[in-house]
Amino acid sequence: DIQMTQSPSSLSASVGDRVTITCQASQDISNYLNWYQQKPGKAPKLLIYDASNLETGVPSRFSGSGSGTDFTFTINSLQPEDIATYYCQQYDNLPRTFGQGTKVEIK
Amino acid sequence: EVQLVESGGGLVKPGGSLRLSCAASGFTFSSYSMNWVRQAPGKGLEWVSSISSRSSYIYYADSVKGRFTISRDNAKNSLFLQMNSLRAEDTAVYYCARDRLVGATRGNFDYWGQGTLVTVSS
Numbered sequence: 001d002i003q004m005t006q007s008p009s010s011l012s013a014s015v016g017d018r019v020t021i022t023c024q025a026s027q028d029i030s031n032y033l034n035w036y037q038q039k040p041g042k043a044p045k046l047l048i049y050d051a052s053n054l055e056t057g058v059p060s061r062f063s064g065s066g067s068g069t070d071f072t073f074t075i076n077s078l079q080p081e082d083i084a085t086y087y088c089q090q091y092d093n094l095p096r097t098f099g100q101g102t103k104v105e106i107k
Numbered sequence: 108e109v110q111l112v113e114s115g116g117g118l119v120k121p122g123g124s125l126r127l128s129c130a131a132s133g134f135t136f137s138s139y140s141m142n143w144v145r146q147a148p149g150k151g152l153e154w155v156s157s158i159s160s161r162s163s164y165i166y167y168a169d170s171v172k173g174r175f176t177i178s179r180d181n182a183k184n185s186l187f188l189q190m191n192s193l194r195a196e197d198t199a200v201y202y203c204a205r206d207r208l209v210g211a212t213r214g215n216f217d218y219w220g221q222g223t224l225v226t227v228s229s
Contacts, residue, residue, distance in 0.1 A: 034214075034215055036152075038152075042221075043219035044152065044202075046216060049207065049215045055217065087151065089152070089216075091215060095154055095166075095168045095169070096154035096214045099151070100151050101152075
């Protein structure tokens with residue numbers, strides 16, 4: 001199975017800050033990577049697919065980059081409504097596997 | 108508007124069975140692959156199973172293989188997960204989720220239901 005390692009596991013930042021989360025795959029997954037946002041008590045929401053493509057309706061302050069084994073998710077100008085846990089997920093191989101999540105809080 | 112509504116969760120004893128359902132609306136259900144993803148309390152996301160649009164391709168996580176069965180009824184716009192031989196470690200919120208691309212079992216989950224809680228405990 002492909003292991004997905006996210007870092008950090010949690011972070012605290014101020015409104016307006018730039019926030020960066022990394023995700024490392026245990027083997028080359030090309031660009032077959034999604035990023036999801038999950039707010040407490042809610043279902044996950046797809047934000048980014050194919051590593052860098054913004055899902056329809058998602059604010060442009062969210063972005064993704066990377067390929068191969070190393071990926072980055074960025075929130076430019078953190079907003080209060082961005083408080084959530086963020087997950088990366090690979091779909092290069094079965095089983096689909098997720099990172100352990102990064103909890104983003106407001107400082 | 109795309110909607111996915113899960114049902115069928117509840118409390119079951121170890122070794123018991125449960126059948127989850129997911130009612131889909133707002134899109135052409137028969138054109139999309141569908142998936143089950145679960146989340147244990149306070150834990151991360153775990154993919155469980157996928158089924159292609161016409162049930163030609165079915166995949167399972169090793170943790171549920173041989174115990175869970177995914178199926179669908181395109182005439183009724185419904186997805187199912189039959190769960191047998193349940194264990195305490197199957198306790199989780201179970202989400203159904205749609206694959207983003209028509210006709211593909213790709214692994215981009217663009218719409219999710221609200222989830223249904225399955226608790227396995229004596």
